[in-house]
Amino acid sequence: xxxSATSARPFDANDVERYRQDGYILVPDLLPAxxxxxxxxxxxxxxxxxxxxxxxxxxxxxxxxxxxxxxxxTKVSQLLGGSPLIVQTMYMAKLPGGGTGVALHxxxxxxxxxxxxxxxxxxxxxxxGTDNGGLCVVSGSHKRGLMEAGEVRESDQHATWVNDYGMVxxxxxEWTETMHSHDIHQFTRDxxxxxxxxxxxxxxxxxxTVHGSYANExxxxxxxxxxxxxxxxxxxxxxxxxxxxxxx
Ligand SMILES: O=C(O)CCC(=O)C(=O)O
Numbered sequence: 001x002x003x004s005a006t007s008a009r010p011f012d013a014n015d016v017e018r019y020r021q022d023g024y025i026l027v028p029d030l031l032p033a034x035x036x037x038x039x040x041x042x043x044x045x046x047x048x049x050x051x052x053x054x055x056x057x058x059x060x061x062x063x064x065x066x067x068x069x070x071x072x073x074t075k076v077s078q079l080l081g082g083s084p085l086i087v088q089t090m091y092m093a094k095l096p097g098g099g100t101g102v103a104l105h106x107x108x109x110x111x112x113x114x115x116x117x118x119x120x121x122x123x124x125x126x127x128x129g130t131d132n133g134g135l136c137v138v139s140g141s142h143k144r145g146l147m148e149a150g151e152v153r154e155s156d157q158h159a160t161w162v163n164d165y166g167m168v169x170x171x172x173x174e175w176t177e178t179m180h181s182h183d184i185h186q187f188t189r190d191x192x193x194x195x196x197x198x199x200x201x202x203x204x205x206x207x208x209t210v211h212g213s214y215a216n217e218x219x220x221x222x223x224x225x226x227x228x229x230x231x232x233x234x235x236x237x238x239x240x241x242x243x244x245x246x247x248x
Contacts, residue, residue, distance in 0.1 A: 006123030008070035010078055010230035014217055019079060023209035026195060030202035031073055035162055036125050039226065043091060054088035056226070058246060063089050063106035067228040072121050073248045075204060080117055083175060084230040085245040087111060087118065091125075094133045094216045094223035101133050101213030103158035103183035104192070107229065108146055108207040110179060112167075117232040118207035124197040132223040133216035135203055136192045142208035157215045158183065165238035171220050174240070184210050 010017070019025040044064035046052070056063040061146060066072075067089050073182065076084045088111075094101065108116055128134035141147075152158045162180040197203060205211055207229075216223045230248060233239060 008074040010074050010203070019204060022139045024137050024139070024205035025195060026201065026202055026203050027075075028164070028198055028201040029067075031069060031123060031200045033200050034198050035066065035069060036123065038062060039223065041126055043093075052091070054090060055147050055244060056091075057086055057089045058244065063091075066123060066168075066226055066238050068248055072123075072186065072202065072228070075219075076119065076121060076248065078103065079119060079204060080230065080232040082232040082234065084191055084248040085233050085235070086212045086248050087113075087229040087231055088244055089229075090227045092215045092223075092225045092227065094225075095211070095217055096218050096220050096222055098156070099133065099216040099223070100155075100159045101159060101215055103140070103152045103154075103181060104110065104161060104187055104210050104212040105149065105182060105184060106141075106146060106208050108147060109182065111229065111237060112240065113207075113231055113235050113237045114208060115232075115235060116231060117235045118237075120151070120205050120207070120229050122197075122225055122227040124199055124201050124204070125226055126199050128198075128223050128225065129184070129196040130194040133213050134195055134197060134223060135213055136194045136209040136211060138187055138191065139193055141142075141187075141210040142206045144156070144208075146208065147186065147210070150185045152181050152183045153185065158212070159204055167238045168240050168243070169238065170236050184202040
């Protein structure tokens with residue numbers, strides 16, 4: 001463990017209990033602004049704008065620095081009860097003036113894993129909230145197991161996609177699964193908690209916690225967020241494109 005990891009702030013018992021009850025916990029001052037600025041400057045310097053895939057933490061120091069930040073890894077290790085592996089990282093820069101969000105979902109649907117230890121840490125890279133398509137969650141939904149999901153209901157609010165994924169089990173058996181964007185219809189917008197997360201703030205949530213985001217209705221402010229998905233190191237992840245997991 002590095003010296004900065006030693007000085008990172010772990011959750012107290014009340015925080016851990018809140019996470020267990022609500023399925024998420026918001027930490028408004030998780031990372032210093034300088035850590036987020038360093039990441040954003042690195043992104044701005046990239047030749048090509050747009051999504052850069054799910055594995056940049058493996059060869060880009062700026063992505064790795066967030067995914068492996070001691071303030072995050074200390075807390076993820078506590079919540080997982082063991083050493084975390086990084087499954088994927090995502091930078092989600094949602095454009096002003098209607099950039100779409102991700103419909104209500106549970107991450108386990110998209111990233112099947114066994115035992116199901118998958119969880120996320122979502123970081124606000126600018127001030128985020130209802131006006132610019134901030135993160136939303138359904139508190140306590142993780143206690144209801146994996147829910148039925150249907151088609152995306154509002155395509156002006158939420159991205160739609162379909163993709164074939166190669167899968168592999170622990171014995172090496174392989175198959176293909178078609179996955180598509182979905183929406184958990186049993187919740188409506190008024191049952192969802194819209195989170196206000198300041199720049200550098202973070203939200204830890206479990207893979208069964210229903211979450212998503214709506215379109216960015218702000219006319220000039222983007223919604224910038226970085227998310228890392230982790231599993232405990234005894235976990236099997238079935239998607240072939242996520243086999244290259246690395247220690248956090
Ligand atoms: O921030 C968003 O728009 C959605 C984030 C999300 O679904 C995730 O991090 O798993």
